[in-house]
Amino acid sequence: IHEPPFQGSFSSLSVDIESLQRQIDELSTFSDTPAPSVTRVLYSEKDVLARRYIKNLMGLSGLSVREDAVGNIFGRWVGSEPELAPVSTGSHIDAIPYSGKYDGVVGVLGAIEAINVLKRLGFKPKRSLEVIMFTSEEPTRFGISCLGSRLLAGSEELTELLKTTVDGQNISFSDAAKLAGYTNNEDLSSVLLKKGSYSAFIELHIEQGPILEEEATSIGVVTAIAAPASIKVDFEGNGGHAGAVLMPKRNDAGLAAAELALAVEKHVLESGSIDTVGTVGILELHPGAINSIPSKSHLEIGIRDIDEKRRNLVIEKIYQSALSISKARGVKLSEFKIVNQDPPALSEDSIIKASESACQELNLSYKKMISRAYHDSLFMARISPMGMIFIPCYKGYSHKPEEFAAPQDVANGVRVLALTLAKLSTS
Ligand code: GLV
Ligand code: MN
Numbered sequence: 001i002h003e004p005p006f007q008g009s010f011s012s013l014s015v016d017i018e019s020l021q022r023q024i025d026e027l028s029t030f031s032d033t034p035a036p037s038v039t040r041v042l043y044s045e046k047d048v049l050a051r052r053y054i055k056n057l058m059g060l061s062g063l064s065v066r067e068d069a070v071g072n073i074f075g076r077w078v079g080s081e082p083e084l085a086p087v088s089t090g091s092h093i094d095a096i097p098y099s100g101k102y103d104g105v106v107g108v109l110g111a112i113e114a115i116n117v118l119k120r121l122g123f124k125p126k127r128s129l130e131v132i133m134f135t136s137e138e139p140t141r142f143g144i145s146c147l148g149s150r151l152l153a154g155s156e157e158l159t160e161l162l163k164t165t166v167d168g169q170n171i172s173f174s175d176a177a178k179l180a181g182y183t184n185n186e187d188l189s190s191v192l193l194k195k196g197s198y199s200a201f202i203e204l205h206i207e208q209g210p211i212l213e214e215e216a217t218s219i220g221v222v223t224a225i226a227a228p229a230s231i232k233v234d235f236e237g238n239g240g241h242a243g244a245v246l247m248p249k250r251n252d253a254g255l256a257a258a259e260l261a262l263a264v265e266k267h268v269l270e271s272g273s274i275d276t277v278g279t280v281g282i283l284e285l286h287p288g289a290i291n292s293i294p295s296k297s298h299l300e301i302g303i304r305d306i307d308e309k310r311r312n313l314v315i316e317k318i319y320q321s322a323l324s325i326s327k328a329r330g331v332k333l334s335e336f337k338i339v340n341q342d343p344p345a346l347s348e349d350s351i352i353k354a355s356e357s358a359c360q361e362l363n364l365s366y367k368k369m370i371s372r373a374y375h376d377s378l379f380m381a382r383i384s385p386m387g388m389i390f391i392p393c394y395k396g397y398s399h400k401p402e403e404f405a406a407p408q409d410v411a412n413g414v415r416v417l418a419l420t421l422a423k424l425s426t427s
């Protein structure tokens, strides 16, 4: 028996922005660094508390909650035709060290509020609607970005890799997951979902760039996500006493790292495109004493581009530089590991169209844009048609405590998300 189609009007989509803002503020208190900064690392105590908070909200919204073996959390609103592939939405709530309270969070709490909006309206979805909170979009703890969505989207390789993955404290992924209550994580194949498991996936997110705010545009409709890659490099030299070992006798692993960091910048700029970016976000020296020549150095390098080939060429040049620097300085290049080298993802036309018409119906200005940050959507695109909705954020700030999105902008994003979900759930 099919329910009659929804007869109400979407013009009155009303977001409970006070509650939503309170939730954003409350969630930000689950942090290992003081406000306004937020630090919430995978499977930490604070992460576990934050997960509980999300599951509770999902329950209060009447969603049926499921968790997989790595802690991806799913809250489902069963549609009138539950045999159809559901429409899903969601994001992450882990936060890199000393970051802000909106990255990812808006896409999880905003998704739950979008469900509330539709429920208050009396809307009944045909396809089930599902909110997903992905495990560890950020690579902070285990060096693997989008761990939950990457795995969920079918990365067999990752199921293997995680068997031997440890964090900086040498705690294994499996033990860390167990400590957080995920005791069934030995066989991760249960996490993998097949292509076609969802008819659509759409993620709400702050822009993390300045364009929407500068142009006073309410909504960004994402057409593509840039291709990220990350690399780990280790150099080793002899070290020694910083006074006694004279300059000609040194093979300083720290200087090799410094030289490579500058080479990264050079090769990125050589691409000639403003779209190519590279960052050495981690540079560690061992033993880290002013009177000891660095005997080991460790770099982590991120390279991104909307053009995958061009990005890969930069990676190749960085590798050649690492080899020549190690030779010239007499240090050993003990590791050059490409951790991930992901292709870009394109949004699905039908989802772009649904979001565009949602903006039009809600009288909100919008522009199509690419995402230069990566998101769980990059991986969801492997198993589902994908789309993203951006909202403006203050000066484009992200990954720092000053990250901010105005309540009105968050509300606009939730309304567009709700209406887009409604459209997708009936198609
Ligand atoms: C995600 O946090 C990114 O670095 O793009
Ligand atoms: Mn982030």
Ligand code: MN
Residues within 6 Å of the ligand: 092, 103, 104, 137, 205, 374, 375
């Ligand atoms: Mn994010």
Ligand code: MN
Residues within 6 Å of the ligand: 137, 373, 374, 375, 376
């Ligand atoms: Mn991100």
